[in-house]
Amino acid sequence: MKIMIGYPALQGKGSPMLTQNRQFQWMSIGSYIYPLVMASAATVLSKKGHDVIWYDGIAEQLPSSHFFKEVDSVRPDLLVIETKTPVVKLHWTIIDHIKEIDPAIKVVLLGDHVTALPEESLERSKVDFVLTGGDYDFSLMAMVDALSGLRAMPPGIYYRKADDIENTGRFRLSGDLDALPFIDRQLTKAHLYFEKWKKRQPFRYTMAGRDCQWGKCSFCSWTTLYPRFRVRSVDSLLDEIEMLVQDFGVREIFDDTGNFPAGSWLRKFCNGMIERGLNEQVLFSCNMRFDFLVKEPGLLDLMKKAGFRKMKSGLESANQATLDRIRKNILVEHITEGCRLASEAGLDIQLTVMVGYPWETRSDAERTLDLARDLMAKGHAEMLQSTVVVPYPGTPLFKEAIENNWIRFSPVDSWERYDMTEPVLKTPDMSPEEVMRLCSDIYKSFITPRFVLRQLTNIRSLEDLDYVMRGAKAVLGHIFDFARIRS
């Protein structure tokens, strides 16, 4: 079967942070995050003998018209598109246009939005199948087998039958992650993808688990895709890193698991990196919570020795009541203590703060921003990014927002407004403009003479200089993004 995995360029307000990202934003300066699970799906299908075409018009910065020309020329049997709430309407239009080009092309839509609302896309576009759940590789493989007459349709598929919408029941996350082949990074053009903060080239992504062992935060869109956590074996990830280093000369890796696994798994991973000498060859970064780090003395030093460089973590609020309410299950003091300990161990901390909770006042939000600035000023965090709380369909926060009438506009007719260019949720004593201003001011506030001096004194090589220059460009890009939104 000829199968195209497609990320068509989207006409919007910048470069869409679509895949892998647990929140959506349009960015003026792109990081192009590698769609790891889709890349795994492409790999599995290709290994099964299918003709797989990887098309990413976003990462390749192609004009949107290019996608239609490509589809017209390739004429795939199956076209697979990953979507998110703010762009689902754009994808419906694209799908309908594909059907005008060739009605025989079967189109599959997947992602957290359609997992939450599978029937909607079948009702409002000409899409043929909606695949729910986050195991795109296992599910697509089973679905393609079913379309080839080799088995029955797997659970979690929505489709049309005459004038009705049928489904095969609730999706299951039962695939063994260790049974998957390593991602074919040539087929899926892994060289296109990077994060703005990368220090070394070649830079590649891995994924240790799906997706987060805490997995309960009420706002997190990926809990919709992965209601239960699974992790690869330590040896499987170490073997993949070794392969990336030996076969592709990779010198920096970001693991995009929602939260990198903790506990004995992490210790075993660190020891494996050291025993295999990978710590000398590759810098390793990941998403991570800090609460368990605070409780395990010596672990941060081991991580540093194992090659860990940067950890991205959430400072969703400095208000304990909010952390409890969003089910983050963490103490504010564990976040601040974790930042201190990690930075003292020589790790870089990138914090994401969130503003615009429907129960937080201006002074609550300012307390969060003040704490973030304080951590930056003390050198306990290296970079900050700010986001506005968005209640994506499928999350407990979305349900709560509907029940409490917190959404500022018609909730289900306005998906394009969930794109973080404005608050979706009402706030008690702030206008939408104030929420956006708070979000953008954080980028200006931490650029103090002390911060600039610290960045300059950290420059030890041309790679460091390049890193600082790109960081400055990224911060200016964020300021520009929010200024553009407000103008």
Ligand code: SF4
């Ligand atoms: S800690 Fe919360 S926000 Fe982060 S990946 Fe896990 S569930 Fe999502």
